[in-house]
Amino acid sequence: MKDTIEMIASRKLTNGARVLRQYVNKGLNKAIAKAYKLKDSSVVVWKGISLLDNETPIMVTLSGFAKDSDNAKTGAMVQVAILPIHDKPSDNYRQGSASVCGDCKYNGGNGCYVQWQNLTSHWNATRSQTPIDMALSQELVKGLEVRVGSAGDPAAVPVWVWQELLRYAHSYTAYTHQWRSEHGQQYRDICMASVDSNAERQQAIDKGWNTFLVYDDVEPDVGIRCLASSDKTDKDGLPYQCITCMACNGKGKKHINEHLHGATNTIYAARKARA
Numbered sequence: 001m002k003d004t005i006e007m008i009a010s011r012k013l014t015n016g017a018r019v020l021r022q023y024v025n026k027g028l029n030k031a032i033a034k035a036y037k038l039k040d041s042s043v044v045v046w047k048g049i050s051l052l053d054n055e056t057p058i059m060v061t062l063s064g065f066a067k068d069s070d071n072a073k074t075g076a077m078v079q080v081a082i083l084p085i086h087d088k089p090s091d092n093y094r095q096g097s098a099s100v101c102g103d104c105k106y107n108g109g110n111g112c113y114v115q116w117q118n119l120t121s122h123w124n125a126t127r128s129q130t131p132i133d134m135a136l137s138q139e140l141v142k143g144l145e146v147r148v149g150s151a152g153d154p155a156a157v158p159v160w161v162w163q164e165l166l167r168y169a170h171s172y173t174a175y176t177h178q179w180r181s182e183h184g185q186q187y188r189d190i191c192m193a194s195v196d197s198n199a200e201r202q203q204a205i206d207k208g209w210n211t212f213l214v215y216d217d218v219e220p221d222v223g224i225r226c227l228a229s230s231d232k233t234d235k236d237g238l239p240y241q242c243i244t245c246m247a248c249n250g251k252g253k254k255h256i257n258e259h260l261h262g263a264t265n266t267i268y269a270a271r272k273a274r275a
C-alpha cells in the first residue's frame with residue numbers, strides 16, 4: 001500500500017498551469033481515496049477541543065480535494081471547514097456558541113455569510129469519521145489551492161494544524177475575527193484579519209495584520225477591491241474567482257475591501273450586528 005501511495009504521490013504537480021495541476025492532482029486524489037477507502041467527497045483531518053471556548057469538541061474537514069467545489073466565488077478550491085462535532089452546525093450558529101466562531105459579531109444568527117443550514121449533510125457525513133493521518137491530509141492538498149475556513153474560524157484550531165496541513169498546498173486563503181485577542185496573534189502569518197470598519201482596520205494594522213474589510217455605508221480608507229467582487233477579468237478573460245487571485249492570507253502586506261452583500265435578510269441582520 002505504502003509503495004502504491006508513494007507512486008501516486010510522486011506524480012503530483014506542485015507548480016505550473018492551474019487547470020492542469022487541478023486536473024492531475026484531483027484525479028490522483030481520487031485514486032488515493034480509493035486505495036485508503038476514504039470518501040472522495042469529504043474527510044476529517046483533525047478533531048480536538050475548541051481553543052475559542054476550551055470545552056467543545058470540534059473537527060476540521062476537507063472537501064473538494066477530488067471533486068470540484070461548486071462555490072462560484074472561490075472556484076474549485078479545496079474547502080476546509082471548522083465544525084462542532086456534536087451540535088448541528090446551523091443550531092450551533094443560531095445559539096451563538098463560541099466553539100467555532102468565537103466572539104464574531106455575526107455569530108448567533110446575526111448575518112453570517114456562511115450558509116450554515118447547507119452544511120448539515122456534510123456534517124452528518126463527517127462527524128463520526130476518524131481523522132486521517134496528517135501525512136495523508138498533506139497529500140490531499142498538495143499542489144492545490146485551499147480555502148481555510150469555508151465555515152468556522154481557523155483560530156479555534158491549534159496553529160500547528162494549519163502549518164502542517166498547508167505545508168505542501170500550492171496556496172491558500174484564510175480569515176479570522178480573533179485578531180484582537182492575545183490567542184489570535186499566532187495566526188497572523190496565516191490569516192487576514194476580518195474587520196468591519198476603518199477604525200477596526202486601523203487597530204488590526206497596528207497589530208501587524210493584513211486586513212479584509214467588509215464595508216457598508218462608509219468607503220474604505222485604504223486597500224484594493226476584492227477581485228471576485230470587481231468587474232475585472234483574469235488573464236483568460238474570465239471573471240476573477242479566489243482561485244485565480246489568492247491574495248487573502250497573512251503573507252506580505254495587503255488590505256482588501258468588499259461591500260456588504262448577500263441575501264436581503266442576511267444583509268438586514270448583518271447591519272443590525274454592525275450598528
Ligand code: SF4
Nearest residue numbers: 226228242245247248
Ligand atoms: S481578494 Fe482575491 S482571494 Fe481575497 S476574497 Fe477577493 S478574490 Fe478571493
